[in-house]
Amino acid sequence: MARPQSVDDEDLIARLSCVFRDTGYEGASLALLAEASGLSKASLYHRFPAGKQQMADEVLAAALAWYGANVIDPLKGDAPPAEKLAAVAKRLNGFYSGGRQACLLNVLAAPRAEPGPFSTAIKGAFQALIQAFAQVAQQAGFDTEAARARAERAVMLLHGSLVMSRGLGSSRPFANFLANLSGDLLDGAAQ
Amino acid sequence: MARPQSVDDEDLIARLSCVFRDTGYEGASLALLAEASGLSKASLYHRFPAGKQQMADEVLAAALAWYGANVIDPLKGDAPPAEKLAAVAKRLNGFYSGGRQACLLNVLAAPRAEPGPFSTAIKGAFQALIQAFAQVAQQAGFDTEAARARAERAVMLLHGSLVMSRGLGSSRPFANFLANLSGDLLDGAAQ
DNA sequence: AATATAATACCGAACGATCGGTATAATAAA
DNA sequence: TTTATTATACCGATCGTTCGGTATTATATT
Numbered sequence: 001m002a003r004p005q006s007v008d009d010e011d012l013i014a015r016l017s018c019v020f021r022d023t024g025y026e027g028a029s030l031a032l033l034a035e036a037s038g039l040s041k042a043s044l045y046h047r048f049p050a051g052k053q054q055m056a057d058e059v060l061a062a063a064l065a066w067y068g069a070n071v072i073d074p075l076k077g078d079a080p081p082a083e084k085l086a087a088v089a090k091r092l093n094g095f096y097s098g099g100r101q102a103c104l105l106n107v108l109a110a111p112r113a114e115p116g117p118f119s120t121a122i123k124g125a126f127q128a129l130i131q132a133f134a135q136v137a138q139q140a141g142f143d144t145e146a147a148r149a150r151a152e153r154a155v156m157l158l159h160g161s162l163v164m165s166r167g168l169g170s171s172r173p174f175a176n177f178l179a180n181l182s183g184d185l186l187d188g189a190a191q
Numbered sequence: 192m193a194r195p196q197s198v199d200d201e202d203l204i205a206r207l208s209c210v211f212r213d214t215g216y217e218g219a220s221l222a223l224l225a226e227a228s229g230l231s232k233a234s235l236y237h238r239f240p241a242g243k244q245q246m247a248d249e250v251l252a253a254a255l256a257w258y259g260a261n262v263i264d265p266l267k268g269d270a271p272p273a274e275k276l277a278a279v280a281k282r283l284n285g286f287y288s289g290g291r292q293a294c295l296l297n298v299l300a301a302p303r304a305e306p307g308p309f310s311t312a313i314k315g316a317f318q319a320l321i322q323a324f325a326q327v328a329q330q331a332g333f334d335t336e337a338a339r340a341r342a343e344r345a346v347m348l349l350h351g352s353l354v355m356s357r358g359l360g361s362s363r364p365f366a367n368f369l370a371n372l373s374g375d376l377l378d379g380a381a382q
Numbered sequence: 383a384a385t386a387t388a389a390t391a392c393c394g395a396a397c398g399a400t401c402g403g404t405a406t407a408a409t410a411a412a
Numbered sequence: 413t414t415t416a417t418t419a420t421a422c423c424g425a426t427c428g429t430t431c432g433g434t435a436t437t438a439t440a441t442t
């Protein structure tokens with residue numbers, strides 16, 4: 001029916017995602033986004049009529065969808081806890097490029113005043129991830145309360161290790177987090 | 192011999208700090224900085240001839256100085272470990288407003304490409320904090336390696352809890368971090 | 383005490399550049 | 413031709429920055 005896209009949607013979102021993750025929402029200028037995507041500003045507005053906000057929205061939505069399919073859902077499966085965590089760790093390592101790429105949940109977080117444009121999506125993502133980890137901990141024998149505490153710690157360690165890896169310019173903190181994830185979440189289980 | 196300042200340096204830095212912590216470097220426009228400081232844009236340039244970059248530099252330097260005096264140095268004293276950690280936790284709670292204010296080390300971190308304007312200062316700050324925590328863990332009986340691992344975990348939990356508190360719009364994760372800090376760093380010590 | 387001088391702090395207005403966004407026209411495939 | 417994609421050009425607004433000039437103080441001189 002028409003002329004084909006020079007960059008398909010998936011590639012486009014991925015390239016835009018890099019810019020937002022590297023520079024944040026304010027730092028991601030249309031010039032940068034256009035350069036990274038290989039499209040002109042006008043073409044970006046053809047693909048995202050609502051502009052920069054829509055680009056960030058869709059980038060965030062794609063990241064959350066990836067997380068759902070590659071982290072949340074697998075964690076809710078009925079494989080052995082340690083096995084699930086090992087698989088998730090491997091996928092997280094790819095998603096965050098070994099700690100070299102930041103997390104959108106951090107970089108798009110609202111400035112102090114609560115209701116930023118991404119707040120509710122970010123809040124929901126944190127809760128979903130915590131709940132998924134908690135389920136694994138519970139599966140391993142912890143009671144509801146202890147499992148939730150373990151899960152929150154795991155999410156804190158994930159984001160803390162990303163911040164630290166970026167700050168130190170080293171992938172080691174993130175790699176350590178991945179290596180210890182299973183132990184942090186499961187060690188000392190009742191069963 | 193001269194007209195007095197309408198805002199003294201300390202206040203000025205504190206007010207600018209809030210803007211940078213809330214909005215990041217790119218998000219902190221001169222308009223916002225002027226409004227928050229009570230000075231005009233032109234007056235800000237009188238106080239900081241090198242402009243926005245200098246403002247951020249001095250804000251960061253002030254934060255690191257505070258950290259040195261209120262966290263690093265106390266942790267290196269010879270009081271009992273748990274006692275030192277309790278005092279530091281109280282101070283951190285104030286510094287981060289119970290988790291409602293972000294950390295400059297996160298918000299000013301370099302975008303992917305290593306050498307941002309703040310990279311070396313941020314890297315040094317992380318290393319100093321890790322080392323201070325490690326010293327406490329060592330004092331409590333851990334060997335060098337274990338102490339360092341504990342310290343890195345503590346710093347990861349600090350920043351992770353801040354990211355999570357902001358994302359969830361709740362001070363609870365940060366409060367939990369502070370409550371568990373002493374245990375996370377010291378529990379299971381050899382001695 | 384009164385006045386001039388010097389020094390510093392401050393601000394309104396404007397700079398060029400870039401921001402996000404929008405037309406309109408050319409191009410490429412069906 | 414028809415239709416979607418892309419490119420050029422442009423818009424008002426805001427960006428960080430600079431400049432001319434004013435306010436407010438202390439000191440020096442009378």
